[in-house]
Amino acid sequence: MGSWGFVWLAYGIVCGALVLYWWLLKRRYRDAEAELNRLRSLEAAGSHDKR
Amino acid sequence: MVSSTNPAKQRKGILGALASIAVVIGLYWNLVVAPPDAYQGEVQRIMYLHLPSILTAYLSYFLVFIGSGMYLWKREKKDDLLAHAAAELGVLFTALTIVEGSIWGKPTWGVWWTWDARLTLTAILLLIYAGYLMLRSLIDDEQRAASAAAILGIVGFLDIPLIHMSVYWWRTLHQPPSILRPDKKPWENVHPSMLTALAISFAGFLLLYFYLLSLRYRVGEMRQEIKALRLERGL
Numbered sequence: 379m380g381s382w383g384f385v386w387l388a389y390g391i392v393c394g395a396l397v398l399y400w401w402l403l404k405r406r407y408r409d410a411e412a413e414l415n416r417l418r419s420l421e422a423a424g425s426h427d428k429r
Numbered sequence: 430m431v432s433s434t435n436p437a438k439q440r441k442g443i444l445g446a447l448a449s450i451a452v453v454i455g456l457y458w459n460l461v462v463a464p465p466d467a468y469q470g471e472v473q474r475i476m477y478l479h480l481p482s483i484l485t486a487y488l489s490y491f492l493v494f495i496g497s498g499m500y501l502w503k504r505e506k507k508d509d510l511l512a513h514a515a516a517e518l519g520v521l522f523t524a525l526t527i528v529e530g531s532i533w534g535k536p537t538w539g540v541w542w543t544w545d546a547r548l549t550l551t552a553i554l555l556l557i558y559a560g561y562l563m564l565r566s567l568i569d570d571e572q573r574a575a576s577a578a579a580i581l582g583i584v585g586f587l588d589i590p591l592i593h594m595s596v597y598w599w600r601t602l603h604q605p606p607s608i609l610r611p612d613k614k615p616w617e618n619v620h621p622s623m624l625t626a627l628a629i630s631f632a633g634f635l636l637l638y639f640y641l642l643s644l645r646y647r648v649g650e651m652r653q654e655i656k657a658l659r660l661e662r663g664l
Contacts, residue, residue, distance in 0.1 A: 381471035381536065388475045388532040389460070392482070392525055396637065399521055403644050410651035417658040424662075 437647075444640045451633035455626075463626035475533040477626050480608065481634035482526040483551075487589055488638070489519035490558065494586040497579035506653060509575040512582050514645040516561050518638060523555045538602060546595040547603040550588060557585035 379387075459477040466473035496512030499505070530548070531541045542548065561581050568574035596605045608615045608627070616624055 379536075384472050384532050384536050385460070385474050388478060388529050389456070391528055391532070392478050393456075395521070395525060395528075400641065403641065403648065406648050407644055407651075410648050410655065413655050414651050414658070417655060417662070421658060421662065 441640065441643050441647075444636065444643065448633065448636035448640045451629070451636045455630040455633035458626045458629045462622075464620075464622055466623075469537060472533060472536050475529055477630040479526060479529040479533060480627060481631040482522050482529060484631065485634045485638045486519050486522035486526060486554075488635075489515045489522060489642075490554075490582075490586050490589060492642075493519060493558070493561075493582040497582035500575060500579045501583075507650075509579065510646055510649040510653070512579065513565065514642055514649055516558050516578075516582060517645060518641055520555060520558045520562065522638070523551065523558070527551060527555065543602055545602045546599040547592055547601055550592045550595055554585070554588045554592065557581065557588060561585065 455477070459474055463474065463477070465471050492515035493512045496508045496510075496515060499508035500512060527548075530551075534543070535541050561578050564581060565574045565578045568577060593606070593609070595601060596603055607618055610618070619627070
């Protein structure tokens with residue numbers, strides 16, 4: 379492998395790993411947000427029923 | 430409901446956009462504008478990733494250290510959430526540092542890996558904080574897990590001064606620092622064009638780091654709220 383081959387390999391792995399982590403984190407964020415909204419709406423409905 | 434016009438979410442969006450712009454400028458500068466090194470040639474461009482990666486990892490472990498210390502002192506969940514989020518990102522950036530160093534090492538030293546003091550201590554740093562994350566998942570009692578992890582988070586931080594001093598204390602293959610050295614200013618040791626590339630790259634890494642940290646911290650916060658709501662509702 380030539381000099382540029384090593385450079386592209388390093389930059390490719392770093393960019394790929396950071397994009398993958400960001401994508402997985404976004405998914406965790408969206409899942410947690412959806413679950414929180416679901417529980418909050420259940421709670422709101424529960425307190426509404428009590429009234 | 431968390432609306433899309435939530436100010437915290439907007440701030441994250443702005444930080445994310447700034448991070449993306451800085452990373453793109455950094456990549457262009459590192460790969461196109463910066464000149465090749467007189468001795469190492471093009472391979473030296475890997476240093477524009479390697480140095481910002483490890484400095485970002487150190488910053489992350491410093492936040493673990495602060496968050497852990499504050500948690501043990503005040504027992505406030507927000508400090509533990511910060512330490513947990515920073516540890517996860519620290520592991521990511523340390524792993525990237527080792528991979529980049531390995532790819533740079535093959536054409537420069539002739540090996541992918543060697544049991545050099547600095548390399549070995551950095552690998553130990555990675556294992557300590559990977560252990561920190563595992564420890565948290567192995568202990569069911571949340572408060573005990575947070576306390577045990579906080580102790581490990583503080584003790585693990587002691588490895589960083591060892592890593593920094595290793596090139597002075599032992600005969601190592603890894604060269605002494607080019608930037609953080611007591612006898613020379615950075616611009617006396619590194620050509621300004623390379624220093625600029627390094628600074629732009631580091632700015633990109635920092636913006637990206639704080640963007641990811643804000644996302645990861647919020648995930649931890651939301652999980653806490655979910656747990657509390659489930660407990661309240663007996664789910």
